[in-house]
Amino acid sequence: MHAMAESSSHRPALAHHASGSETTALTHHPSSSTKHPRDARPEHPPASRSQIETKYMNMLLALDDIPRLHNMLASFFTWILLAGFVLFPGTFTSLRNSQAGIGSSEVGKHVLDAVAHVPLFVIAFLCCGIGAAGMCYLWWKWMYNYVWLVNKIFLPGFLNSLAGLISTIANIYGVQNGEFSRTGKITIIVTAVSTGICGFLTLYYSLWKIRRVKRKHDQEVGKERAGRHGEGIVEQMKRKAAEKEPVARVI
Template sequence: MDPNIPVAPALQSNRISHNIFVTRYVRMVVESDQIPWKHNVLASAAHWVLLAGYLVIPGTFTSLQKSDSLNGTLGSSEAGEVILKTIQNPPLLAMACVLFLLGSMAMGWLFWKYRDNYIWLLNRLFLPTLLNALAGLLTTFINIYTAHHGDWSIMALLTVIASGLSVASSSGLVIIYKFRKLEKVKQEHWQATSVRNRGL
C-alpha cells in the first residue's frame, strides 16, 4: 500500500469497526460535498452574471448604419461618418463590462480557493462557464444574422472573438481537468484500492 495515502481512524458504525481507506479522489468527493453552500451559490451567481454579460453585449451592436435619416444627416461630413461607424450603446456596454468583471473576479477567487478539488472545479466552474460561453456565442450569431441582417460591426466582431476565446479557454480547462488531472487521480485511486484489497 502506498505510504503517502492516509488511512482515516476507525469509525464505529452499527458496532462494527471499519478502516476507511482515503485516497485523493475520495477526499475530493467528500470535500466537494462539504464546501459551504454560500460558495456554491456564489459560483452559480458568477455564472449568471457572466451569462447576463453575454446576453447584454449584443444589444450594443450598432444599427445606426441601417437608418436612412441618420445616414443622410451624419453621412454628409467626415466627422459624421466616424460617429456613424463608432456609436454604440454606452450604458449597455458599460453594464456588460461590469458584469464580466464581477463574474470573472468571483470565479477567479473560487478557482484559487478550491484549486486542489478538481471535481468541484469541473462541476461548479468550468462546465457551467463553457455552457454559458456557448450560449453567448450562439446569441451573438443569432443577433448578427437576424436583428442586424448580417452586419458585422466592430462590436459584433469583438464580441464573437471574446465569446470564442471564452469557449476555447473553458473547453481547454474542461479537457485538462477532466481527462488529465482527474483521470490521473482516479487511476491512483483504483491502483491503491486494488493493492489494498490484494493485501487483505
C-alpha cells in the same frame, strides 16, 4: 496397634503431598495474568477497502465540506457572466438605424459602428468582469479540488460562454444583416476567448487531472460503478485473492 500407628504416621505425609500437588497445580494453572503479551492484545482486523484513503475519495468527501455560500457564489458568477454576454447584442445598432446614413456610405459606416446604448454596453462589460473575477477567485480558493472546479466553475462557464457566442452571432446576422460592427467584433472576441479558456480548462481537468487521481483510486480500492439505481458498486479486483493475508493459527 503398630500398624495403626504406622498408618497414622503416613497420613500427614500423604496430606502434605496432596496439598503440595494442589499448590503445584494452582501455581502452574494458566491465568489471564500469565498469558503471553501477544495473545493478550486484541487482534485488529485489516482495513477494508472503504477505509483506504485516496486523493480522489478525499475530493469527493470534501464536496460536502465546501461552504454553501461558495457554491451559491459559483452559480452567481457563472450566471452573471452569461448575463453580460446576453446584454452585449442589445448594444448593437440595428440595420434600420444604419439606413439613416443612406447617400453617404461614410456616415452609414459610423452609424453602424456606433454603440446604440452606451450605459447598457458598460453594464454588460461590468457583468462580464465581475463574473470572470469571481470565477478566478473561486478557482484559486479551491484549486486542489478538481471535481468541484469542473462541476461548478469550468463546465458552467464554458456552456454560458458558448451560449453568449451563439447569441452574438445570431444577433449580428439577424439585426445587422451580417455586417460586423465594432461592438459586434468586440463581443465575438470576448465570448470566443471565454469559451475557449473554459472549454480548455474543462478538458484539461477532466481528462488529465481527475483521470490521474481516479486511476490511482481504482488501483487501490477498485473500480466504482453507479449501479442500477445509483446505489454505488465497487467491482471486485482481479488480485483480490492475492491481497488477502492468511490467518495464522495460534497453537
